[in-house]
């Protein structure tokens with residue numbers, strides 16, 4: 001028996017180079033339906049179409065369906081619009097209104113519906129249950145097909161929610177969990193060239209079907225059981241979120257000790273057991289995955305009699321980390337009432353228009369509560385952010401946001417912000433006080449700027 005790590009190394013060495021024929025694939029082209037055209041579903045649909053499969057996309061939201069059918073992704077994602085237009089033009093992707101037709105015509109159906117948080121942090125499985133019911137209804141013709149859950153679901157969900165619905169309908173089915181590891185802003189790239197493919201399957205035949213579907217992707221494939229695949233996704237996000245909080249905790253301590261975090265990390269990363277990726281400190285993590293998934297894990301553990309205190313701390317630290325950026329502004333400017341503060345980057349990170357759990361939200365609300373006048377700018381997230389925090393003034397450019405400002409917080413790592421120079425701040429701002437919440441600027445090049453970052 002070798003360890004899981006050795007097995008993975010073996011998998012990496014023996015990347016699948018030959019096509020493993022799936023029983024339901026003719027001419028290596030699969031007919032796939034994607035239920036749910038959000039960031040994950042639409043990216044997956046475009047990726048499969050790009051790989052030559054015949055894809056049908058379905059969504060309960062009529063407006064979303066028509067936007068996608070016109071070749072307009074309802075959100076910003078690098079490369080997606082081009083890929084979508086190409087897939088539609090080549091007729092590899094079609095968007096349909098009648099769910100049943102698509103579900104019947106495909107041999108593999110991917111569920112990519114959302115698994116939002118309930119107010120107590122636990123996972124709401126309602127959309128998943130509803131989507132499974134639609135699949136079950138459409139599959140009453142007796143043909144055996146494969147249902148793949150790509151939505152992020154807690155371990156045990158497929159067995160307790162999805163399988164019972166299909167069984168109650170009496171339809172034949174195969175079932176699998178195939179979690180996604182898509183980073184917003186690079187989602188299409190990640191879908192086309194994933195670092196790994198995890199297939200949690202009910203039986204070996206299901207694995208063969210899915211390996212055939214992914215035949216053109218040269219990535220390690222881990223075939224495992226359904227519950228383990230569900231767990232891999234949560235474990236990955238919980239670990240990555242913990243790394244960010246760990247970096248923030250260390251950086252906060254570095255501030256107290258008066259040492260430079262980057263130098264400490266450099267020394268630490270020489271230890272081959274420590275991987276320096278995802279250890280960039282700042283104002284904390286946001287987005288649609290980390291906060292939601294770690295909260296769901298905490299809620300599920302607690303409900304099952306185990307309180308995951310480490311993950312509770314990861315969230316608690318993240319909730320207050322943004323405050324350090326405000327404290328640095330206050331250190332320079334004193335009372336912030338009446339001060340004009342430029343907030344650069346309103347999305348939860350650069351290269352996306354997603355404002356879900358963006359740290360810009362608590363930063364802006366806190367500044368406004370202190371009586372500051374906040375001027376926000378983001379290359380893609382202005383509208384989404386204004387709906388959440390209407391009190392923030394909207395600037396049309398970085399320059400407009402910085403003009404006359406007493407202080408500035410950089411909240412997202414947009415490339416346009418990393419090109420800012422000391423001259424820009426000195427020329428435009430009333431007082432050049434800059435807090436870099438994402439470590440995108442080089443402090444050595446910030447002559448004449450009262451420049452701060454965490455750690």
Ligand code: UDX
Pocket residue numbers: 180181182183184185237240244277278279280281282283284285286287288289290348349
């Ligand atoms: C994440 C996972 O990376 C992806 O695999 C999963 O499928 C979905 O969740 P995403 O939410 O797009 O992807 O963002 P990511 O790039 O991972 O960053 C998450 C948050 O952590 C951002 O707010 C980012 O600014 C922050 N972060 C990341 C840090 O503060 N420091 C780091 O070192 C890395």
